[in-house]
Each structure stands twice: as C-alpha cells, then as structure tokens.
Amino acid sequence: METFIRTISSLNDETRVLILRFLDLHGGLCVCDLQQSLGMIQSRLSRHLKILKDGGFLKVERAGAWSIYSIRSPLDRFRLECLEEIRCLDIELPLLKKLSDKGCKI
Amino acid sequence: METFIRTISSLNDETRVLILRFLDLHGGLCVCDLQQSLGMIQSRLSRHLKILKDGGFLKVERAGAWSIYSIRSPLDRFRLECLEEIRCLDIELPLLKKLSDKGCKI
DNA sequence: GGAATATATCAATATATCTTGATGTTTAAT
DNA sequence: ATTAAACATCAAGATATATTGATATATTCC
Known part of the structure; x- marks a missing residue:
C-alpha cells in the first residue's frame, strides 16, 4: 500500500x-x-x-557537477500505463533550452 | 490535465x-x-x-433512501489498470457487515 | 402530517503538501 | 587553495486536503 500511494502521490501534481x-x-x-x-x-x-524518483518514475546519474534525470527504464507495467496516459494529455510544453552543452551558468 | 489529476488524486488516499x-x-x-x-x-x-465518483471510479444509484455505490462499468483502460494494481495490494480487508438487508439502523 | 432513517454538505480544526529563499555540499575551473 | 557552478536540503509561510461534529435534505413508515 505504501509503495502504491508513493507512486500515485508522485503523479498528484501538475508540475511533476x-x-x-x-x-x-x-x-x-x-x-x-x-x-x-x-x-x-x-x-x-x-x-x-x-519525489518522481522516489515514486519510481525517474533515475538520476551524476555526471560531474550535473545530475542527469531521466525516465527510469524499464518501467513496470503500472508506471508505464501511467506514463502512456500522461503522453495522451494535452499539455503545453515549453521549448527545450539546453544550456548545459555550452556550460550552464545559472 | 485536470481530469488526470482528479483521477490520480482520487486514489491518493489510503482510505479511498x-x-x-x-x-x-x-x-x-x-x-x-x-x-x-x-x-x-x-x-x-x-x-x-x-471523490471516487468524481475520479471516475464509482457510480451511485439511488434505491429509496439508500445510495448504492459500486465500481463504474466499463472502466476505461487507465482506470482499469489502476484497479488491477489495487487488486494486487496486500490490504487487510474488514468483514462485510451487510445490515441493509435487514433494514439498516445506524 | 410527523418521526425516524439515510445521505449530503458545511464549518472548524488538524494535517499534509507546495513554494520560496537561505544554507550546505560536491565538483570544476583557475 | 580559492572561487564559482550545480545540486540538495532545510525552515517558514502559504495552500490544500482530511477528519469530525453539526446541520440540511430526502425518503420511508406509521
């Protein structure tokens, strides 16, 4: 139950x-x-x-000073279904601004 | 997005x-x-x-003074997957005490 | 109609979650 | 070594959600 709620609650936020x-x-x-x-x-x-990592959706890999976050693979059946559902949502996605290539300076 | 979050948040509670x-x-x-x-x-x-009804998982039918709640059918693919996942959870379920047959008096 | 049952909703409080700014920690560049 | 970048975590305040008891609305039975 605990794991299920952690998985669900990780999706329970528009930002995530x-x-x-x-x-x-x-x-x-x-x-x-x-x-x-x-x-x-x-x-x-x-x-x-x-939270998304703890929910089982993301993994992190350190690359020097950077933490590279990506979709965990393979996802189990349920999380994959959640992801499929999210793929169908009509979300306004911003453009990718990949500054890390040129050396990111925030 | 709104519907997705409503669906997810309806599952984001152990009671539900x-x-x-x-x-x-x-x-x-x-x-x-x-x-x-x-x-x-x-x-x-x-x-x-x-909340579970608004999340699309339950339906209600009035039967006199009673409101009969049950799993909505058919469930769409995603909600069905959620239900399947919930079926696999190790939950301690109480016994059914069906008093409505004999006339429920709370 | 009047009393009682079943359910829904409201208001107040308690609890959890999200956001922000500040502070640590690690890594890279000089 | 020092400085700065990238990231994580913490503390405080804001917002949302859950619980409870009280009240409102049907519905049934007499």
Whole structure:
C-alpha cells in the first residue's frame, strides 16, 4: 500500500506531470536545463525530481557537477500505463533550452 | 490535465483505496453498510465516495433512501489498470457487515 | 402530517503538501 | 587553495486536503 500511494502521490501534481512529460520527450536532462526550460527555481525542481524518483518514475546519474534525470527504464507495467496516459494529455510544453552543452551558468 | 489529476488524486488516499478495494470485492453497497463494515463515520465516507465518483471510479444509484455505490462499468483502460494494481495490494480487508438487508439502523 | 432513517454538505480544526529563499555540499575551473 | 557552478536540503509561510461534529435534505413508515 505504501509503495502504491508513493507512486500515485508522485503523479498528484501538475508540475511533476509536466516534468515527467518533458523528460519523456527530451530524454535525460540536468536540473539547470530543466530550470531554464521550465522556468522554475532550483529548489522547487530538486524537490519534485526527488519525489518522481522516489515514486519510481525517474533515475538520476551524476555526471560531474550535473545530475542527469531521466525516465527510469524499464518501467513496470503500472508506471508505464501511467506514463502512456500522461503522453495522451494535452499539455503545453515549453521549448527545450539546453544550456548545459555550452556550460550552464545559472 | 485536470481530469488526470482528479483521477490520480482520487486514489491518493489510503482510505479511498480501501473503499475501492472493498467495493470491488463485494459489489454495490450502501453508505450505511460501508459505515458498519469499515468502521467510519458517515460524513467521512460520503466525502470519500464523492471523490471516487468524481475520479471516475464509482457510480451511485439511488434505491429509496439508500445510495448504492459500486465500481463504474466499463472502466476505461487507465482506470482499469489502476484497479488491477489495487487488486494486487496486500490490504487487510474488514468483514462485510451487510445490515441493509435487514433494514439498516445506524 | 410527523418521526425516524439515510445521505449530503458545511464549518472548524488538524494535517499534509507546495513554494520560496537561505544554507550546505560536491565538483570544476583557475 | 580559492572561487564559482550545480545540486540538495532545510525552515517558514502559504495552500490544500482530511477528519469530525453539526446541520440540511430526502425518503420511508406509521
């Protein structure tokens, strides 16, 4: 039950659904890219990314100073169904501003 | 997005998952039966039942003074997947105390 | 019609969650 | 070594959600 609620509650927020959709579309991104693209402050993003990770949807990989967040793979059946449902949502997605390539300076 | 969040948030509560599981197991029940079986007060149940209905998981049918709540059928693919996931949870289910047959007197 | 049952809703309080700004911690560049 | 970037975490305030008891609305039975 605990795990189920943690999984569900990780989706129970528009910000997190947006983040998930954005990472699903663009693949792994660092926090500073998400910051730029989604126009959110860092602490807010970090928090939501952690919740999505604890919910089993994301994984993190350290690359130097960067934390690269991406959709965990493989997702189990249920989480994949959730992701499929999110893919069908009509969400206004911002453009990707990938500054990390040129050296991100927030 | 709005509908998705409403669906997800309706599952984001242990009480509601329990109610859903209980109705899934026993079929349609009135509020007073749920009250007896789950040991909850009426206002609390009414609230959660409404949220599950608004989340698209339950339907209500009036039968005289009683409101019979049951799993909505057919469920769409995503809600069905959610229900399947809930069926797999290890939940301690109370016994059914169906007093409505003999005339429920709360 | 009047009393009692079943349910819904409201108001107040308690609890949890989200947002922001501040503060740590680690890594990279010089 | 120092400085700065990238990220995590914490504390405080704001917002949302849950619980309870009280009240309102049907409906049934007499």
